[in-house]
Amino acid sequence: MIDELKQVGPRIRAIRHSKGWTLDQLAAMAEMSPSTLSRLESGKRQASLELLIPLTRHLGVGLDSLVTPSVPDPRVRRPVIRKDGMVIAPLTPEGSPVNTFKITYEPVTEVPEPRVHDGYEWLYVISGKLRLLLGDRDLVLTRGEAAEFDTRVPHAIFATGSRPAQVLSIFNSDGVRMHTHTAEE
Amino acid sequence: MIDELKQVGPRIRAIRHSKGWTLDQLAAMAEMSPSTLSRLESGKRQASLELLIPLTRHLGVGLDSLVTPSVPDPRVRRPVIRKDGMVIAPLTPEGSPVNTFKITYEPVTEVPEPRVHDGYEWLYVISGKLRLLLGDRDLVLTRGEAAEFDTRVPHAIFATGSRPAQVLSIFNSDGVRMHTHTAEE
DNA sequence: AAGGTTTCTTGCTGAAATGGCAAATGGGAG
DNA sequence: CTCCCATTTGCCATTTCAGCAAGAAACCTT
Numbered sequence: 299m300i301d302e303l304k305q306v307g308p309r310i311r312a313i314r315h316s317k318g319w320t321l322d323q324l325a326a327m328a329e330m331s332p333s334t335l336s337r338l339e340s341g342k343r344q345a346s347l348e349l350l351i352p353l354t355r356h357l358g359v360g361l362d363s364l365v366t367p368s369v370p371d372p373r374v375r376r377p378v379i380r381k382d383g384m385v386i387a388p389l390t391p392e393g394s395p396v397n398t399f400k401i402t403y404e405p406v407t408e409v410p411e412p413r414v415h416d417g418y419e420w421l422y423v424i425s426g427k428l429r430l431l432l433g434d435r436d437l438v439l440t441r442g443e444a445a446e447f448d449t450r451v452p453h454a455i456f457a458t459g460s461r462p463a464q465v466l467s468i469f470n471s472d473g474v475r476m477h478t479h480t481a482e483e
Numbered sequence: 484m485i486d487e488l489k490q491v492g493p494r495i496r497a498i499r500h501s502k503g504w505t506l507d508q509l510a511a512m513a514e515m516s517p518s519t520l521s522r523l524e525s526g527k528r529q530a531s532l533e534l535l536i537p538l539t540r541h542l543g544v545g546l547d548s549l550v551t552p553s554v555p556d557p558r559v560r561r562p563v564i565r566k567d568g569m570v571i572a573p574l575t576p577e578g579s580p581v582n583t584f585k586i587t588y589e590p591v592t593e594v595p596e597p598r599v600h601d602g603y604e605w606l607y608v609i610s611g612k613l614r615l616l617l618g619d620r621d622l623v624l625t626r627g628e629a630a631e632f633d634t635r636v637p638h639a640i641f642a643t644g645s646r647p648a649q650v651l652s653i654f655n656s657d658g659v660r661m662h663t664h665t666a667e668e
Numbered sequence: 669a670a671g672g673t674t675t676c677t678t679g680c681t682g683a684a685a686t687g688g689c690a691a692a693t694g695g696g697a698g
Numbered sequence: 699c700t701c702c703c704a705t706t707t708g709c710c711a712t713t714t715c716a717g718c719a720a721g722a723a724a725c726c727t728t
Contacts, residue, residue: 300536320704331688336705344685347530347550351485361546365536398605398629412547420583422574422651424609434548444574444583452547466607466651505675516717521677529714 303345306364311339313357328352360412360452382410383456397469403428403457412452419469420446421455426463429456488530491549496524498542513537567595568641582654588613588642597639604654605631606640611648615640 314324325335329352337343347361354361385402403426412431421428421444428439431454432447438458439445447453449469457463499509506524510517514537522528532546539546564571570587588611597616606613607629615622616639617632623643624630632638634654642648 300533302536303532306532321706322704332704333688333706334686337687337707340706342707343687345532346686347488347491347532347535348485350532351487351550361550365532365546398607400607400627420575422583422585433551442572442585444585446575452551468653506677507675517675518677518717518719519715521675525677527678528716531715 302365304341306345306350307339307341309364310353310357313359314339317357324353324356327356355414355450358413358415360414363411399467399469400424401465401467403455403463403465405460405462406456410454410456412454413449414452415449417449417469418446419449419453419467420444421468422466424464424466426461426465427458428463428465429454429458431455487550489526491530491535492524492526494549495538495542498544499524502542509538509541512541584652584654585609586650586652588640588648588650590645590647591641595639595641599634599638604634604638604652605629606653607651609649609651611646612643613640613648613650614643 314321321332321335321339325332328335328349330349334343334349338345338349343349350361350364354364383404383406385404387400388397409431421430421439423439423441423443425441430437430439430445431452433451433453437445455465499506506517506520510520513520513534515534519528519534523530523534528534535546535549539549562573564573568589568591570589572585574583574585594616606615606624608624608626610626613624615624615630622630640650
């Protein structure tokens with residue numbers, strides 16, 4: 299057994315607990331029996347892709363981050379004001395069907411972990427340069443460029459270069475299809 | 484079998500071929516028998532993490548890029564339209580339920596006629612000053628301000644002052660309900 | 669086209685892992 | 699203590715596995 303895999307189960311369990319879900323709940327979402335999930339989390343069952351892929355979807359993490367997690371730098375204190383190096387200004391009231399934010403991405407030194415979640419996201423770069431990792435793509439968006447994508451695809455967004463990037467972000471969690479050229483299914 | 488997994492084998496094979504390696508070579512690197520690799524590539528064997536992780540190392544790709552299908556380019560570039568003193572840059576593909584434009588309003592001398600049509604519109608002022616006549620309201624929006632309104636209300640939009648105004652406009656003809664709202668930067 | 673070499677596929681085997689029901693265990697609240 | 703919910707585990711018919719060795723296919727070179 300590759301030793302990276304030993305941590306997969308515990309990580310799944312940790313994420314599940316952080317969401318306050320029970321075995322049965324997550325097992326139902328991922329369409330597996332609670333016992334299977336239990337054994338997977340406790341390492342008594344091999345972590346197969348068939349098991350892991352539905353889980354990553356519901357847990358909102360990428361496969362690689364389960365298998366090869368980024369360890370937080372212990373020297374860094376938990377930021378208090380900023381969230382994940384972003385300054386977020388909501389432009390729509392809470393509860394809107396469409397959420398809009400102006401986000402300033404501070405320059406980062408580490409590439410953040412790609413995430414997945416339900417919904418669609420639309421981006422417009424007001425200033426700066428933005429790096430968008432989306433599935434197997436690696437794009438740099440500059441001022442005036444726009445992108446939209448299915449957020450169920452693993453994605454990471456961050457400023458590239460030494461200057462912050464100002465971005466207008468429109469996020470729709472309903473899964474309303476904002477564009478038509480996805481090649482899913 | 485999850486259908487994402489069907490493509491894993493062929494992708495491995497494609498990468499191996501692109502490197503000009505034989506089954507035996509890659510199998511030796513990843514410490515598995517050629518037959519196992521053959522069956523994995525041709526989908527006759529389940530893609531397990533034990534198999535995949537050593538392969539990703541030698542193939543130089545991430546797990547997610549093997550499992551996640553490639554996504555279309557999310558960037559949008561469409562020709563700019565000039566009309567009625569506006570420079571309109573569509574940011575979404577035609578036919579989207581949500582249309583997004585970057586509009587530059589040139590300074591005008593005459594106040595345009597208010598118009599009505601179905602849908603909702605959402606505005607964000609990137610630069611300049613924008614005058615919004617909406618029903619009996621008369622608003623001036625400046626950089627960083629946002630507004631959204633029902634376009635069935637008579638409305639006119641134009642730059643105020645001597646400088647052009649750059650606006651991001653999101654228009655939804657489906658009639659998604661949003662209420663009028665402005666926010667400071 | 670023939671022969672030889674490399675590359676790939678497949679039949680076969682005991683061994684190992686799987687899935688999920690049902691029963692057992694654990695642990696907190698009353 | 700007892701109930702209840704979450705989790706673990708015993709069980710076992712069934713499936714999958716690993717890799718050797720033989721067979722098939724592709725690809726040379728002459």
